[in-house]
Amino acid sequence: MTILLQTKGLSKRFGGLTALNNINLELESCVILGLIGPNGAGKTTLFNCLTGVYPIDGGDIIFENRSIRGLKSHVTTSLGIARTFQNIRLFGSMTALENILVGRHCRMKAGVWGAIAMNRSTLKEEKEAFGKADELLNFVGLKGQGDTLAKNLPYGDQRRLEIARALAVKPSLLLLDEPTAGMNPRETAELTRFIEQIRTELDLSILLIEHDMRVVMGISDRVTVLDYGVKIAEGSPEEVRKNPKVIEAYLGRLGTMMGKRAVTA
Amino acid sequence: MVNTKKIYLPIVVLFLVLLPPMVGNYWTQVLGNIGIYVMLGIGLNVVVGFAGLLDLGYVAFYAIGAYGYALMASPHFGIHIPFWVMLPGCVALAAGGGALLGIPVLRMRGDYLAIVTLGFGEIIHILLNNLDPLTNGPRGLLRIDAPAIGNFVVNSPFRWYYLIFAGIIFSAFVADRLNNSRIGRAWIAMREDQDAAAVMGINILKYKLLAFTIGASFAGIGGAIFAARQGSVFPENFSLMVSINVLCLIIIGGMGSIPGVILGAVILIGLPEILRGVHQYRMLVFGGLLVAMMIFRPTGFIPSARRKMELRE
Numbered sequence: 281m282t283i284l285l286q287t288k289g290l291s292k293r294f295g296g297l298t299a300l301n302n303i304n305l306e307l308e309s310c311v312i313l314g315l316i317g318p319n320g321a322g323k324t325t326l327f328n329c330l331t332g333v334y335p336i337d338g339g340d341i342i343f344e345n346r347s348i349r350g351l352k353s354h355v356t357t358s359l360g361i362a363r364t365f366q367n368i369r370l371f372g373s374m375t376a377l378e379n380i381l382v383g384r385h386c387r388m389k390a391g392v393w394g395a396i397a398m399n400r401s402t403l404k405e406e407k408e409a410f411g412k413a414d415e416l417l418n419f420v421g422l423k424g425q426g427d428t429l430a431k432n433l434p435y436g437d438q439r440r441l442e443i444a445r446a447l448a449v450k451p452s453l454l455l456l457d458e459p460t461a462g463m464n465p466r467e468t469a470e471l472t473r474f475i476e477q478i479r480t481e482l483d484l485s486i487l488l489i490e491h492d493m494r495v496v497m498g499i500s501d502r503v504t505v506l507d508y509g510v511k512i513a514e515g516s517p518e519e520v521r522k523n524p525k526v527i528e529a530y531l532g533r534l535g536t537m538m539g540k541r542a543v544t545a
Numbered sequence: 546m547v548n549t550k551k552i553y554l555p556i557v558v559l560f561l562v563l564l565p566p567m568v569g570n571y572w573t574q575v576l577g578n579i580g581i582y583v584m585l586g587i588g589l590n591v592v593v594g595f596a597g598l599l600d601l602g603y604v605a606f607y608a609i610g611a612y613g614y615a616l617m618a619s620p621h622f623g624i625h626i627p628f629w630v631m632l633p634g635c636v637a638l639a640a641g642g643g644a645l646l647g648i649p650v651l652r653m654r655g656d657y658l659a660i661v662t663l664g665f666g667e668i669i670h671i672l673l674n675n676l677d678p679l680t681n682g683p684r685g686l687l688r689i690d691a692p693a694i695g696n697f698v699v700n701s702p703f704r705w706y707y708l709i710f711a712g713i714i715f716s717a718f719v720a721d722r723l724n725n726s727r728i729g730r731a732w733i734a735m736r737e738d739q740d741a742a743a744v745m746g747i748n749i750l751k752y753k754l755l756a757f758t759i760g761a762s763f764a765g766i767g768g769a770i771f772a773a774r775q776g777s778v779f780p781e782n783f784s785l786m787v788s789i790n791v792l793c794l795i796i797i798g799g800m801g802s803i804p805g806v807i808l809g810a811v812i813l814i815g816l817p818e819i820l821r822g823v824h825q826y827r828m829l830v831f832g833g834l835l836v837a838m839m840i841f842r843p844t845g846f847i848p849s850a851r852r853k854m855e856l857r858e
C-alpha cells in the first residue's frame with residue numbers, strides 16, 4: 281500500500297501551550313483512520329495544521345510524497361485534502377448546490393473574461409460542474425434540496441452538505457471533524473454507513489475525528505489516540521480499546537473529575 | 546425565476562427607453578444624474594455586496610476615471626483623445642487604482658479595511674486639490690470634450706440619457722455574469738466565511754484583489770462619463786459624500802442585488818429632487834425616510850436572493 285499522508289515530528293504551540301507535540305502519523309491510501317482523544321487533546325488542531333489554517337512550529341507534513349509544510353489552505357485543498365468543520369461552516373446564504381460548486385472551485389478554470397463572455401469552454405465547464413454538484417447532492421442524500429439556502433437546511437442535512445462540499449474538491453484525503461456530533465442514534469448509524477460507502481465508492485482515505493466510540497470502533501481500520509497533544513496509542517480498534525493508557529486517559533480524567541466533585545460536595 | 550426575468554426585463558428596458566420624451570428636459574437631466582450613480586452602485590456592489598469588503602474610498606476611482614478623461618480631452622494639455630478611445634483607458638486607470646489600493650489592504654478585514662479605504666479616498670481628493678501642475682487644483686479642468694460619433698455630438702440631456710443608459714446596461718450585464726460564475730461564487734463564499742472559503746480552495750488574496758480591481762473599473766466608466774457630461778471637473782465633485790451616497794444606495798436597495806442598486810439610486814438621488822416641493826424640510830424628510838427604511842426593511846428594498854440554479858443552456 282502506498283503512503284498518502286505522513287507527519288514527522290509535527291508540533292504546534294499556542295503561546296505556552298503545546299497543542300501538538302512531536303506527532304508521527306502514517307496514513308495509507310483508501311484507509312479510514314480514527315482519531316480520538318479527550319476534549320482539548322489537539323485533534324482539531326491537527327486538522328488545522330494539515331489544511332494550512334495554522335502554520336506549524338516543528339516537523340514536517342508529507343502528502344503524496346511532497347512536503348506541504350507552510351502551504352496556504354487553498355493550495356493544500358487543490359492538492360487533494362478536503363475537510364469538514366467541527367462547528368458547521370457552510371456558506372449560509374448560498375444554496376446547497378452553490379455550496380457544492382464552491383467546493384469544486386479549485387477544479388475549474390474560468391477566469392474573469394470567461395465568466396463575462398460565457399464562451400464555449402466556460403459554459404461546458406459550468407454545465408459539468410452543475411451536473412457533478414447534482415450528483416453529489418444525490419449521493420449525500422439531499423436530492424431535491426439543491427435550491428434550499430444552506431442555513432435553512434435541518435442540522436443533519438447541513439452536516440451532509442458539508443461532506444458533499446468537501447467531496448466536490450475530488451480529494452484523495454478527506455478530513456471529517458466529528459461528523460456525527462449532535463445527531464440522534466438513527467442519524468448517527470446512517471452517517472456511519474455513509475462514511476464507509478464514501479471510502480469504498482470514491483476510493484479515498486478518511487481521517488475521522490469522532491467522540492462516539494461505536495462509530496470509530498465500527499468503521500476505522502486503525503485508531504490513533506491523542507492526549508494533551510501527545511500520541512499515546514495507535515493500532516487496530518481492538519488493540520486501542522484494551523490499551524491501559526487509553527483507558528486511563530479517558531477514565532483517569534473522569535476519575536479526577538469525580539474526585540473534585542467529591543471534594544466540593 | 547429565469548422566465549419571469551425574461552418577461553419583466555424587456556418591459557422595464559422599453560419603459561426606460563421611452564421615458565425621456567415623456568418627462569422632458571429637466572427630469573431627463575435628473576435621470577442622467579441618477580444613472581451615473583447606478584453605475585457607481587453596480588461597481589461598488591461588486592466590492593461590498595458580492596465580496597463583502599467595506600470600501601469607503603470608492604470615490605477615488607470615480608475621480609481617477611473623470612480626471613483621466615479630463616486631462617486627455619481638454620485644452621489643459623491641449624490633448625484631445627476621442628471619448629471612445631479614452632473610455633477603455635479610464636477603465637484601465639481606475640482598475641490600476643483599484644489594484645494599488647488592493648495590495649496594501651489584502652490582509653485587512655472589516656473595520657480596518659474601512660478606515661484604510663477611507664484614507665485612500667481622502668488622499669486622492671487632496672492630491673486633486675494640490676497637484677496643481679497636473680490637476681489645476683481647485684480651479685479644476687474646464688472645456689472638456691463631449692463624445693461624438695462623426696458629426697453627432699452627445700450634448701443634450703436626451704442624448705446623454707441614452708449614452709448613460711447604454712453604460713448601465715453594459716455594467717449590469719457584466720456584473721450579473723460575474724455574479725453567476727465561478728468568480729462570483731468565490732466572492733460570495735469569501736463574504737460568508739473567509740476562512741472556510743480558503744479551506745474550500747479559494748485563493749483569498751487573489752479574489753480580494755480581483756474585487757477591488759473590477760469594482761474600480763466600473764467607477765472608471767462612470768467618471769469618464771461624468772467629466773464629459775459636465776464638461777468640467779473640480780476636486781469638490783469627488784468628496785467623501787460620493788462614497789457615502791453610493792454605499793447608502795446599495796444598502797437601501799439591497800446589498801448584492803443589481804435591481805436593488807438601481808432602485809436605491811432612484812430613491813437616494815431622485816427623491817431629494819422630488820422633495821424640492823417641501824423646501825427647507827427636504828433633507829429632514831429625506832433623512833427620516835432613510836431611518837424608517839432601515840428600521841422596517843433592514844435588508845433593503847430588493848434583497849439579493851440566490852436565485853434558482855437551473856441549468857442554463
Ligand SMILES: Nc1ncnc2c1ncn2[C@@H]1O[C@H](COP(=O)(O)OP(=O)(O)OP(=O)(O)O)[C@@H](O)[C@H]1O
Pocket residue numbers: 294297299317318319320321322323324325326366
Ligand atoms: N487558535 C488557538 N489559540 C489558542 N489555543 C488554541 C487554539 N486552538 C486550539 N487551542 C488549544 O489547543 C488545545 C487543543 O485544542 P483542539 O481544538 O485541537 O482540541 P480537540 O482535540 O479538537 O478537542 P474537542 O474534542 O473539544 O474538539 C486546546 O487546549 C485549545 O484550547
Ligand SMILES: [Mg+2]
Pocket residue numbers: 323324325366
Ligand atoms: Mg475539536
